[in-house]
Amino acid sequence: MQGWNTQLRKGLVELCVMRLLDTSEAYGYQILQQLNMATGLDLTESTLYPVLARLARDRLVKVRVAASPAGPPRRYYRLTESGRLRLKKMATHWIGVRDAVDHLLNNGGNHESSGSESAPSPAR
Amino acid sequence: MSQAEANLPHPLPDDARRRIDDHLDAIERVLLAGGVSRCERRGVVDEVENQIYEMLAARAEQESAEAVATILAQLDPPAAYAPELASAPAAPVDPAPRLRGAWRLWQAWWSPRPGVPRVSRPALVAAVWTVLAAMLCLAVFADRRPPDGAITLFLLFGMTAPIGVTALGFWAVRRIRRSAGQEYGLPLALVETFFFPIVLANLALIGLLAAADGAGLVFLAVLVIVGANVGLARYAWRRFGRKFLSRVDSY
Numbered sequence: 003m004q005g006w007n008t009q010l011r012k013g014l015v016e017l018c019v020m021r022l023l024d025t026s027e028a029y030g031y032q033i034l035q036q037l038n039m040a041t042g043l044d045l046t047e048s049t050l051y052p053v054l055a056r057l058a059r060d061r062l063v064k065v066r067v068a069a070s071p072a073g074p075p076r077r078y079y080r081l082t083e084s085g086r087l088r089l090k091k092m093a094t095h096w097i098g099v100r101d102a103v104d105h106l107l108n109n110g111g112n113h114e115s116s117g118s119e120s121a122p123s124p125a126r
Numbered sequence: 127m128s129q130a131e132a133n134l135p136h137p138l139p140d141d142a143r144r145r146i147d148d149h150l151d152a153i154e155r156v157l158l159a160g161g162v163s164r165c166e167r168r169g170v171v172d173e174v175e176n177q178i179y180e181m182l183a184a185r186a187e188q189e190s191a192e193a194v195a196t197i198l199a200q201l202d203p204p205a206a207y208a209p210e211l212a213s214a215p216a217a218p219v220d221p222a223p224r225l226r227g228a229w230r231l232w233q234a235w236w237s238p239r240p241g242v243p244r245v246s247r248p249a250l251v252a253a254v255w256t257v258l259a260a261m262l263c264l265a266v267f268a269d270r271r272p273p274d275g276a277i278t279l280f281l282l283f284g285m286t287a288p289i290g291v292t293a294l295g296f297w298a299v300r301r302i303r304r305s306a307g308q309e310y311g312l313p314l315a316l317v318e319t320f321f322f323p324i325v326l327a328n329l330a331l332i333g334l335l336a337a338a339d340g341a342g343l344v345f346l347a348v349l350v351i352v353g354a355n356v357g358l359a360r361y362a363w364r365r366f367g368r369k370f371l372s373r374v375d376s377y
Binding site for chain 2 (some may be wrong): 029030034048051056059063072073074075
């Protein structure tokens with residue numbers, strides 16, 4: 003079984019890729035380099051390229067093929083409107099998850115900040 | 127020289143280009159075995175190829191063959207592409223909680239496993255079935271009073287073998303040809319596909335020969351037997367033989 007950190011990284015790739023493509027278009031290797039520089043996620047091509055192919059299949063990104071000075075034609079990816087909607091939902095969800103995990107890590111699961119000593123409410 | 131290579135500072139030697147192609151082909155095979163669509167496979171493989179050439183262009187000072195070797199060593203192995211894009215497999219039928227463990231074991235044994243080439247399972251089952259049928263046949267016909275158990279087993283596994291083994295052999299051939307190197311055992315599967323039809327056809331013709339009365343009919347029956355076998359062998363060769371020989375490494 004892969005390490006938990008690998009699984010966590012894989013889960014976040016899609017969100018990070020979509021955020022990157024929200025502002026500008028980029029080609030595969032460029033996305034890989036930018037993500038590794040910006041996020042330290044330590045991604046590799048076997049994680050990223052299948053995600054790009056899946057996003058293109060789901061029409062969340064648009065692909066433009068253009069000549070490259072360094073090899074075969076590059077495939078430039080750009081977020082579509084439905085991709086932006088998905089990104090917005092994912093970002094909202096991520097912020098919720100992040101806050102919950104932060105709270106859990108900082109307070110050890112106790113509801114000290116609210117002053118309540120009662121047991122946590124059951125998960126919905 | 128391809129357009130991709132034309133942009134490189136050094137021409138790419140044949141060996142280096144072959145190594146790149148082998149790497150890309152291996153990735154495609156893993157994706158194919160994982161049930162990834164052609165469109166997505168091309169997307170992934172194109173990206174990897176693009177990255178290789180981008181990295182090569184960045185290593186202008188290095189000799190091409192050496193650079194290719196270094197780059198391929200840095201990239202993820204083809205097997206790393208297996209789980210990511212694989213379409214969600216159909217949920218396996220769960221016969222009963224008690225059988226769950228056995229069912230999972232069977233599924234793991236029977237289903238193709240991406241990135242792990244192995245002998246075709248239908249071909250193996252058909253081979254075992256053939257041997258079992260032959261042994262049961264011997265047990266029933268060699269003994270004047272065979273035990274009831276042997277007769278029952280013969281009816282269950284011996285009489286059904288011609289249809290079962292032929293169908294499994296045919297299935298194995300299809301699976302091997304579509305597995306892109308993930309399954310092998312094509313010669314065995316071909317033998318299983320044609321073994322019982324040939325045996326039964328010959329038995330029928332020999333029966334005809336035995337019933338033939340007169341030199342003319344015997345000669346005709348011999349001609350039919352020889353003709354039928356040659357025809358079947360030619361069909362098998364045309365259908366599978368040339369492709370098999372030309373791609374023998376893959377199987």
